Amino acid sequence: MTDIDPRPTVIAERLRGVKRIVAVTGWKGGIGKSVTASTLALLLAQKGFKTGLFDLDFAGASDHLVLGAKGLFPKEEKGLEPPVFRGVKFMSVVFFSENKAVPLRGANVSDAIIELLAITQWGELDFLVLDMPPGINDAALDVMRFAAGAEVLAITAPSLLAHDVLARSLELYKKLKVPVLGVVENLSSGGRAKGADAVIRRDPGLERALGRPAALLKTAFARDLGRAARKLGLFK
Numbered sequence: 001m002t003d004i005d006p007r008p009t010v011i012a013e014r015l016r017g018v019k020r021i022v023a024v025t026g027w028k029g030g031i032g033k034s035v036t037a038s039t040l041a042l043l044l045a046q047k048g049f050k051t052g053l054f055d056l057d058f059a060g061a062s063d064h065l066v067l068g069a070k071g072l073f074p075k076e077e078k079g080l081e082p083p084v085f086r087g088v089k090f091m092s093v094v095f096f097s098e099n100k101a102v103p104l105r106g107a108n109v110s111d112a113i114i115e116l117l118a119i120t121q122w123g124e125l126d127f128l129v130l131d132m133p134p135g136i137n138d139a140a141l142d143v144m145r146f147a148a149g150a151e152v153l154a155i156t157a158p159s160l161l162a163h164d165v166l167a168r169s170l171e172l173y174k175k176l177k178v179p180v181l182g183v184v185e186n187l188s189s190g191g192r193a194k195g196a197d198a199v200i201r202r203d204p205g206l207e208r209a210l211g212r213p214a215a216l217l218k219t220a221f222a223r224d225l226g227r228a229a230r231k232l233g234l235f236k
């Protein structure tokens with residue numbers, strides 16, 4: 001009898017064709033992880049990159065709302081093939097929760113996420129963007145462990161408390177040897193942000209553009225995010 005966990009090998013095999021994995025994280029709620037992950041995926045696809053987006057936030061999946069992706073479902077084909085929306089291969093835990101709050105906890109969430117990582121067929125991708133579960137719970141750590149090589153795009157906000165949790169999260173990533181692509185301060189009112197590599201300003205027009213990808217790509221938010229992504233070397 002052997003009790004070696006086969007899943008890391010299966011997941012590594014599934015992600016073999018993915019050149020870069022960008023994990024959009026943030027230790028606080030409501031600081032723009034989902035709008036950043038979704039808009040970044042749209043920007044990358046617009047630039048011609050083969051792009052995937054995976055919403056892993058079991059408690060509050062929202063990328064489908066940001067994108068306005070309705071009526072989609074993965075195809076079962078030797079695993080699950082993500083549907084394509086606006087050039088982005090899109091996978092979300094919402095496909096399996098039917099829009100209900102999912103009462104999964106702890107190990108259950110981790111298991112479900114690992115299961116999804118193990119069965120999703122991404123094929124060849126230049127970028128896979130992960131909208132991570134908030135915080136640094138078991139589920140988030142498991143994703144970083146299983147999606148080997150993922151780089152963290154850390155989102156923070158201009159508040160003392162957000163900066164404090166950010167500092168602690170960066171320390172932990174260092175300890176875990178997880179590469180950090182960069183820190184982006186979102187919801188900025190302009191000016192330089194201490195400890196951030198780039199800023200995204202508060203955009204009063206963003207809310208109106210949610211659910212409309214073409215409008216979303218034209219927002220000041222998307223422009224700032226594009227500038228941040230260039231600065232962090234995601235594209236030219």
Ligand SMILES: Nc1ncnc2c1ncn2[C@@H]1O[C@H](COP(=O)(O)OP(=O)(O)OP(=O)(O)O)[C@@H](O)[C@H]1O
Pocket residue numbers: 026028029030031032033034035036057060062134186187188200201202203204206207210221
């Ligand atoms: N730069 C910005 N300008 C204006 N509104 C913003 C900006 N960034 C985020 N928001 C708004 O803030 C709200 C929260 O954003 P979002 O859902 O992406 O955060 P989150 O970090 O993913 O939250 P959660 O922790 O709940 O998953 C949304 O309504 C979004 O439109």
Ligand SMILES: [Mg+2]
Pocket residue numbers: 033034035057060062
């Ligand atoms: Mg979110």
